[in-house]
Amino acid sequence: MDWGKTKFFLGEVxxxxxxxxxxxxxxxxxxxxxxxxLGAFLFVRSMLAGIGTQVVSxxxxxxxxxxxxxxxxxxAIQTSMRADPRVQxxxxxxxxxxxxxxxxQLKGVVDASIVTSNPLPDKIRIKVKDxxxxxxxxxxxxxxxxxxNVVFAQTLVKQMLQIGSVLRAxxxxxxxxxxxxxxxxxxxxxxxxVFARRREIAIMQLVGATNTxxxxxxxxxGLLDGLLGSALALxxxxxxxxxxxxxxxxxxxxxxxxxxxxxxDGTALALELLLVGALVGAIASWISVGRYLRT
Amino acid sequence: xxxxRNVALAYPNGTRALDNVSLEIGKGEFVFLVxxxxxxxxxxxxxxxxxxxxxxxxxxxxxxxxxRLRRSRVPALRRxxxxxxxxxxxxxxxxxxxxxxxxxxxxxxxxxxxxxxxxRALDLVGLGHKARMYxxxxxxxxxxxxxxxxxxxxxxxxxxxxxxxxxLDPTTTTxxxxxxxxxxLKGTTIVVAxxxxxxxxxxxxxxxRMEDGRVVTDEERGYYYLGLGQDQILSG
Numbered sequence: 443m444d445w446g447k448t449k450f451f452l453g454e455v456x457x458x459x460x461x462x463x464x465x466x467x468x469x470x471x472x473x474x475x476x477x478x479x480l481g482a483f484l485f486v487r488s489m490l491a492g493i494g495t496q497v498v499s500x501x502x503x504x505x506x507x508x509x510x511x512x513x514x515x516x517x518a519i520q521t522s523m524r525a526d527p528r529v530q531x532x533x534x535x536x537x538x539x540x541x542x543x544x545x546x547q548l549k550g551v552v553d554a555s556i557v558t559s560n561p562l563p564d565k566i567r568i569k570v571k572d573x574x575x576x577x578x579x580x581x582x583x584x585x586x587x588x589x590x591n592v593v594f595a596q597t598l599v600k601q602m603l604q605i606g607s608v609l610r611a612x613x614x615x616x617x618x619x620x621x622x623x624x625x626x627x628x629x630x631x632x633x634x635x636v637f638a639r640r641r642e643i644a645i646m647q648l649v650g651a652t653n654t655x656x657x658x659x660x661x662x663x664g665l666l667d668g669l670l671g672s673a674l675a676l677x678x679x680x681x682x683x684x685x686x687x688x689x690x691x692x693x694x695x696x697x698x699x700x701x702x703x704x705x706x707d708g709t710a711l712a713l714e715l716l717l718v719g720a721l722v723g724a725i726a727s728w729i730s731v732g733r734y735l736r737t
Numbered sequence: 738x739x740x741x742r743n744v745a746l747a748y749p750n751g752t753r754a755l756d757n758v759s760l761e762i763g764k765g766e767f768v769f770l771v772x773x774x775x776x777x778x779x780x781x782x783x784x785x786x787x788x789x790x791x792x793x794x795x796x797x798x799x800x801x802x803x804x805r806l807r808r809s810r811v812p813a814l815r816r817x818x819x820x821x822x823x824x825x826x827x828x829x830x831x832x833x834x835x836x837x838x839x840x841x842x843x844x845x846x847x848x849x850x851x852x853x854x855x856x857r858a859l860d861l862v863g864l865g866h867k868a869r870m871y872x873x874x875x876x877x878x879x880x881x882x883x884x885x886x887x888x889x890x891x892x893x894x895x896x897x898x899x900x901x902x903x904x905l906d907p908t909t910t911t912x913x914x915x916x917x918x919x920x921x922l923k924g925t926t927i928v929v930a931x932x933x934x935x936x937x938x939x940x941x942x943x944x945x946r947m948e949d950g951r952v953v954t955d956e957e958r959g960y961y962y963l964g965l966g967q968d969q970i971l972s973g
Binding site for chain 1: 786809811812813814815816820826828839840842843844845847848851887891
């Protein structure tokens with residue numbers, strides 16, 4: 443490695459960067475705003491997705507056993523459901539246990555002592571691994587002998603799954619728009635710095651510098667704009683999350699959710715945003731220098 | 738060193754800047770390119786270093802077929818020649834040393850070679866003692882010397898000069914021309930486009946005269962005006 447060459451190159455990048463300090467600040471600021479919006483959006487999206495998965499994973503299929511079913515049939519239902527690869531767990535709830543649970547649930551609300559006989563059937567609770575398979579598992583349970591009825595939150599499951607896919611589709615659109623906006627802004631900033639250095643570029647071309655060589659400092663400049671902008675955005679996002687997250691959790695404490703699991707992996711998101719910022723900066727400046735070199 | 742055959746250059750607006758130009762310039766020659774403004778002197782130089790592409794004809798510079806040169810190979814051509822302009826084209830925020838070194842740095846030269854060749858080029862043009870000064874602190878003649886040092890630092894075999902003394906007073910002009918002659922004596926081929934009658938008439942070198950984009954005369958030891966010495970113009 444030729445240290446002199448490296449020093450010259452870094453010097454060029456640094457000079458470029460500091461010469462148009464005001465312009466760089468504008469670019470970094472705008473990138474930061476864009477990335478903050480993008481980051482906040484991604485955060486909320488993955489949080490909602492996390493909550494959605496949790497809610498959906500609580501969905502279970504309840505198989506009600508016919509009153510005239512034999513013990514053999516009941517065992518057969520359980521064995522067959524356990525053998526199903528989509529099924530996570532199978533729990534048998536006898537009519538006695540079911541009544542006890544109901545009593546406990548209604549305690550203090552209704553005087554449960556009025557219930558003297560037990561109207562409840564035996565029940566088999568089935569949890570599935572993937573919420574999208576709930577309807578299919580329910581359908582296959584319905585075909586088994588000794589089953590009176592199969593119940594699951596059909597519309598709710600459907601809606602949750604739908605919301606999930608809509609969020610994903612909208613999300614991709616929003617991300618594309620944000621990234622494009624950031625790209626255009628960086629590209630314009632770089633075009634201004636290219637314009638400011640057009641004499642230098644002309645002389646470089648005159649003495650036989652390759653286009654790649656001329657491009658490199660500008661690419662680095664764009665990269666730096668993108669990186670600094672997203673770093674600033676990450677700082678803002680981290681502060682905002684620190685301030686808002688506890689309030690959100692305490693405000694919604696009534697909702698029975700595992701909030702820890704609904705929290706988003708900040709490190710992965712931060713790395714993604716940094717990468718997006720850097721890439722957008724580099725690509726945008728590649729394009730805007732290219733326009734100047736084609737003379 | 739330079740060979741042009743039936744070279745034409747037409748601008749998009751229809752102007753014919755060069756019209757069927759054929760010219761041979763050998764290794765180590767010193768050639769003046771004369772003619773009024775707008776007769777194609779600058780255009781001729783520009784197609785030699787591929788600032789613009791000719792619209793027809795064959796162009797060979799130092800063995801490179803310029804008319805067939807792909808855009809990506811243009812930098813390679815530029816490293817075979819040096820170009821000097823009327824307005825020097827120095828970078829005002831770099832010192833003389835940095836300006837000259839710049840021409841090597843941007844071609845990816847090793848620092849070792851740069852530190853060896855830059856002082857050599859500066860000494861050749863007599864600017865060794867002003868290496869640390871900025872172009873704004875130099876006289877016009879000194880700035881042109883710096884520009885010549887930059888053009889020569891990569892040791893090209895060909896030096897193209899477009900009105901190199903256009904902004905300089907007569908004394909400085911003489912000094913610059915003497916410098917070019919010295920460089921020529923070391924073997925570098927030199928082509929100078931100029932308006933300066935006094936210079937051409939005093940130096941008595943090969944003179945290629947252009948009119949309306951065509952080469953009209955080509956004399957071995959010529960004068961600025963066809964067949965006339967300066968003394969004849971003055972007396973007649």
